[in-house]
Amino acid sequence: xxxxxxxxxxxxxxxxxxxxxxxxxxxxxxxxxxxxxxxxxxxxxxxxxxxxxxxxxxxxxxxxxxxxxxxxxxxxxxxxxxxxxxxxxxxxxxxxxxxxxxxxxxxxxxxxxxxxxxxxxxxxxxxxxxxxxxxxxxxxxxxxxxxxxxxxxxxxxxxxxxxxxxxxxxxxxxxxxxxxxxxxxxxxxxxxxxxxxxxxxxxxxxxxxxxxxxxxxxxxxxxxxxxxxxxxxxxxxxxxxxxxxxxxx
Amino acid sequence: xxxxxxxxxxxxxxxxxxxxxxxxxxxxxxxxxxxxxxxxxxxxxxxxxxxxxxxxxxxxxxxxxxxxxxxxxxxxxxxxxxxxxxxxxxxxxxxxxxxxxxxxxxxxxxxxxxxxxxxxxxxxxxxxxxxxxxxxxxxxxxxxxxxxxxxxxxxxxxxxxxxxxxxxxxxxxxxxxx
Numbered sequence: 001x002x003x004x005x006x007x008x009x010x011x012x013x014x015x016x017x018x019x020x021x022x023x024x025x026x027x028x029x030x031x032x033x034x035x036x037x038x039x040x041x042x043x044x045x046x047x048x049x050x051x052x053x054x055x056x057x058x059x060x061x062x063x064x065x066x067x068x069x070x071x072x073x074x075x076x077x078x079x080x081x082x083x084x085x086x087x088x089x090x091x092x093x094x095x096x097x098x099x100x101x102x103x104x105x106x107x108x109x110x111x112x113x114x115x116x117x118x119x120x121x122x123x124x125x126x127x128x129x130x131x132x133x134x135x136x137x138x139x140x141x142x143x144x145x146x147x148x149x150x151x152x153x154x155x156x157x158x159x160x161x162x163x164x165x166x167x168x169x170x171x172x173x174x175x176x177x178x179x180x181x182x183x184x185x186x187x188x189x190x191x192x193x194x195x196x197x198x199x200x201x202x203x204x205x206x207x208x209x210x211x212x213x214x215x216x217x218x219x220x221x222x223x224x225x226x227x228x229x230x231x232x233x234x235x236x237x238x239x240x241x242x243x244x245x246x247x248x249x
Numbered sequence: 250x251x252x253x254x255x256x257x258x259x260x261x262x263x264x265x266x267x268x269x270x271x272x273x274x275x276x277x278x279x280x281x282x283x284x285x286x287x288x289x290x291x292x293x294x295x296x297x298x299x300x301x302x303x304x305x306x307x308x309x310x311x312x313x314x315x316x317x318x319x320x321x322x323x324x325x326x327x328x329x330x331x332x333x334x335x336x337x338x339x340x341x342x343x344x345x346x347x348x349x350x351x352x353x354x355x356x357x358x359x360x361x362x363x364x365x366x367x368x369x370x371x372x373x374x375x376x377x378x379x380x381x382x383x384x385x386x387x388x389x390x391x392x393x394x395x396x397x398x399x400x401x402x403x404x405x406x407x408x409x410x411x412x413x414x415x416x417x418x419x420x421x422x423x424x425x426x427x
Contacts, residue, residue, distance in 0.1 A: 052366040053386030056278035
């Protein structure tokens with residue numbers, strides 16, 4: 001056996017020879033006991049090293065630690081997670097607050113509309129729907145002096161199709177206000193005017209329109225007074241009256 | 250999209266790298282010959298590899314890439330610097346080797362003396378120890394070994410041959426003493 005044979009046998013055992021070289025070595029081994037013995041010896045050492053080399057094993061804890069270390073790198077850091085969670089909680093809180101606030105406003109508005117609708121229905125059902133009967137705004141408006149804690153202006157109705165029937169004092173949330181009855185064709189429209197505090201500040205200053213008990217309702221805030229228009233007239237008639245009232249104020 | 254790709258990359262890395270964990274740890278322990286150092290080495294290897302995963306070229310050998318990172322990490326550690334400083338490498342790689350004495354593998358196998366063999370492997374110089382382990386334990390091809398150690402194929406073959414010879418001699422000496 002010579003050195004170049006030993007080296008060749010190693011390569012042969014490592015499976016790194018080409019197919020032709022493998023065949024050559026096979027042929028050589030059949031006629032060379034020395035190389036065959038060397039091959040056996042090398043094979044035994046190879047197997048022994050393979051077995052003995054698998055010596056060390058990591059603890060499961062360490063394995064998990066490494067796995068987590070490469071996993072945490074791609075996840076947000078604990079600080080980012082914390083900030084994210086805090087932001088999410090804050091967002092939920094704010095969203096909840098806004099939602100609650102909006103809901104409260106809706107409830108108050110709904111309550112106010114319901115009460116106004118009740119007042120309007122009561123007026124329609126009343127034998128004496130008005131306390132002051134007059135088509136003249138200059139008669140009706142002064143009638144309220146001393147009866148309600150505020151004053152207001154009424155519009156000129158000439159050629160508008162609307163007629164002022166009269167007025168009465170009414171109450172909303174224990175606060176006195178004015179109710180004016182207008183008529184357009186066969187439809188009666190109640191105009192309620194209350195101080196803002198009667199309906200609560202949470203209603204805000206926005207204008208709303210809604211249908212309540214099939215009545216059309218318009219409402220707005222002007223000069224510290226809350227106006228409600230309600231009637232079975234069309235919504236366009238209601239809005240026309242609204243415009244006139246707004247201009248008169 | 251960027252985040253999704255980042256997550257995909259990290260997930261892919263974990264899928265590729267974790268199956269190599271046991272063998273990388275074994276190799277690291279053989280190199281460092283100390284459990285704590287081996288753990289540090291493996292930990293650092295995984296972190297480095299993940300950071301550099303975007304530079305890993307798909308289609309090339311991932312196992313060889315991981316081993317190369319581990320080995321380079323070891324070579325720049327205090328233990329690695331000490332071990333590699335005692336070795337003269339490339340100038341010897343092309344030298345013809347004299348014929349060695351007959352090796353006592355049969356006796357070794359008969360005795361099933363793993364501990365003796367392990368001691369002999371431990372005693373090998375670093376550049377012999379690592380190439381024997383990569384070939385015999387990790388069963389890497391010459392090509393993979395060349396990639397891992399960043400050396401030519403010819404050097405792989407000659408160094409491997411000399412490493413085996415050194416191991417046989419070391420074993421014979423130990424067996425004579427026992």
